[in-house]
Amino acid sequence: MKRKALYFLSDLIVLCMGLLVFFPIVYGFLGAFKAPSEFAKQPPALFPESFRNLANFAEVFRLIPLPRLFLNSLIVACFSALVRIACAALAAYAFACFSFRGKHVLFLILLGTMMLPPETLTIGNYRTVARLGLLDTYLGISIVSFVGASQMFMLRQAFLQTDPELQDAAFLDGCGDMSYLLRILLPMNLPILTTLFLQAFVAQWNAYLWPLLVTNTPGMRTVQVGITMLTTVEGTNYETILAGVSLALIPSFLLFFLLRNRMTGSMKNGSLA
């Protein structure tokens, strides 16, 4: 009996904490429906007077090219996650299934990239991308995130755990090196590939500093950079900002609720870190 009461109490406390963590998001969504006059009122209310006020959302579409921004983010996030996982998988295959001169040094060189935080490299990379003429291009936004040392490391672990006899059998049957990778190794490790892809996708989707640096026309910005422009446009109000944020959050939430188990897959295996 005492135990049950204790459980109930702890459940209640945890639930309250969870709602507290969730509160800013709710606040954002509620604020998106408020009329400008409601923000001027004192004391500030939590709920809007009516949920039928969609003027703020229309205002967001008028101020920034939101569909275009979503498309930009989608292209950049898919492209950068794909190239990142592809490069990592190729390198992981080399390290897991071949022996060659300099293997150890090359492995350390690639893992060493994790020691250099990307933020400290932004100014240098900006000048490189500018010299290559890639400012304001999708390639320019994604190119700095093509190196994924931790993804390479995890895929190497996964490839090493694959039964080596499988490789012998495949080669006896006339399977080449590349078709072994593409037709056996990668399909066998599809779950971890999906997880790594989703994580890379979300990271790039949410990126801010780099996309801000390398884009300067409104049509090339990503969603995350675009919605902050709502604060600099003259005469923009709080309700418009919150409407923009709410719209920008919808795809992330859809992804989260539909694919949460896929996104956190590698944590459950304990292979992360």
Added chain:
Amino acid sequence: MSAVTRRARRTLLPYLLLSPMLLFAAGFVYFPFLESAIHAVSIVNARGEITGFAGLSQFQYLFSRREFGIAIRNTLKLTLINVPITLCLTLTLSYLCIRRRTLSPLLEGLFALPMVVAMSSITLIAKVLFNPTVGFINHALHLSLGWFEDRHTAMAGILILTVWMGIGFNFLLFLAAFRDLDAGVLAAAALDGASRGRLLVSIQLPLMLPTIFYVLCTNMIQAMMTNGPILILTQGGPSRATTTLIYMMYTAGYASSNYSMAACISLVTFALTFLFTALLFRRDRKAVVE
């Protein structure tokens, strides 16, 4: 295909497989790093061309600037406060969520959600939420703080924001680690009369040291790199109260095109982060050996 060409292909193939990743690592990780090392000791014009050798004078000038001292102090403050708070908070939350129950999916969803919320989204929400007049925080807590508009409270606001952003990922890591622990060991200790607190301190936490260490390292690096909320909310102000190292690097390099100054700041930031990582690694080895 003859045996010779097949062998040649096999010896070349691993290098071919590595080449894309090596190329990008060289061009976008090691090259900018070396370039900033060279720029830091050179005189660089606004177009980024090296016009002379400066020795360590850039560093001397940087260290003599008051803004730089403030940026270092702010960054360290953020790191030293954010990391322990995030660690304790997410450990507590995940500990309270271990037991699987009807509410589990909801609770885990609520705590994991910050993981997918973009920095710019939550920062913009905070801009309204913490607004001194129209924001809800001051009203709900009966405060009259200036938050991001007051130099005494701006950093506290940034801290709350960055702690919130770190909850999702660390919570999930800790929850997975807690649940991964051997249930048999815990049950045996409980049978021997160990209390829940005793179990936590003597068995669960020690077994989770690798995860805790990983979270410490990643959070420390992230906190040292704080720049997003500063760029969007405060521009380093008011009166430089929220100027961080990366923000200062950004303004030096991007806004004023002072590339050697930006290079110096990025090297100092890197060196500090590296030093902290090394210290953490030393302590961790000790803790594990003991």
